[in-house]
Amino acid sequence: MSDKRSKTLHERARTYTPHELAALSGCTVRTLHHYDELGLVRAERGDNNYRRYGPAQVDRLQQVLLYREVEVPLADIKRLLDDPAFDAREALAGHLRDLRFRRERIDGLIASVENTLATMEGGAPMSDAQKFEAFKKDLIDQNEEKYGEEVRERWGEDAADASNAKMAGMTEDQWGRTQELQRQISEELLAGMEAGDPAGEHAQRAADLHRQWLCAFWKDGTYSKQAHAGLVEMYVADERFKAHYEAIAPGAAEFLRDAVKAYCA
Known part of the structure; x- marks a missing residue:
């Protein structure tokens, strides 16, 4: 048996004190105690009632920290990990996709800053398109990460890809x-709420501005009142x-939502 495999098997058999696991994971002991109290990563208790963490707790802590890295709330993490249908392999694959998205976004922003600095220092000037390319890509990647699955399920791959390309x-x-x-929508929406009538002038102006905003991003020719009304229902439900x-x-x-429903009626 190789030394590396022997070491791995040894680690899988050992347990850790809170201080040892804190040093290993980068967490604080206080954080581990908090996770224990929440039932997120429950420590085992020895005869002396001291906390010990075995292989199952180590694996679960890794999942918790990966989810925290992508800013999932603790309550949602607990619900996910406690779900009998939870698939650790699928979860890790999802984490990997998220991390690659983040790396691509950061790489794009780094390149944009480097090019800007080079221009300031006498290098080739950046075109206006180059100045904003990284920011648009960053927004596309963020939208994909947050909403991509729902969008593709509801409207299909072609519509999602066409919107990103647009x-x-x-x-x-x-x-x-x-x-x-977006600024005008907010302004008219506030005026409409003050008037208190979703079918009123300001509310309907907000709904029409919202239609124009959607058409700026949606694939040409795909706007419909039915799709518009369906989208704003999602704004309330999600x-x-x-x-x-x-x-x-x-x-x-x-x-x-009520203003758009009146607009699309």
Whole structure:
């Protein structure tokens, strides 16, 4: 048996004190105690009631730390890991995809900063397209990471890929227009909420601006009132989408949904 395999088998058989596992994992002992209290990574108890961590706890802690790295809340991590259908191999494959997305985003931003510095130091000037390319790619990658699965399930691979390609090909002026549309949507939405009527002038203006914003990103010719109404239902049902509009004002997601429903009726 190789020395490496022998060492691995030995590690799989050993247990760790909280201090030993903290040193091994990079966690603090306080964090391990907190995870124990939450039932997230429960330590075993010896005859002296001291905490010990065996192979199962080490593996579970690794999963917890990987999920924390991609900012999954502790309550959601516990629910995932406690699910009888949880597949550790599939989870690790997902972590790997997320980390590769992050690496690509960071690499793109690093390249953009390096090119900008080179320009400032007398190198070849960057085109306007180059200046914004990394930021657009970063946004595309973030959207894929957060919403890609739902979007592809609901509207299909072709629609998702076409939308990404449309965003990547935007000029600076086109991108600026989408940002201005977002500002106007927020403004009209707040005015509509103050008036209190989803079918009123400001609310309907917000709904039409929202249509224009969607058409800037959706594949040409794919907009329909049915798809528009279906999307805003998702804004209310999915907390990730809802949070964007709730940042404008509490209840904004529901008000926009009602305004769009009236607009599409």
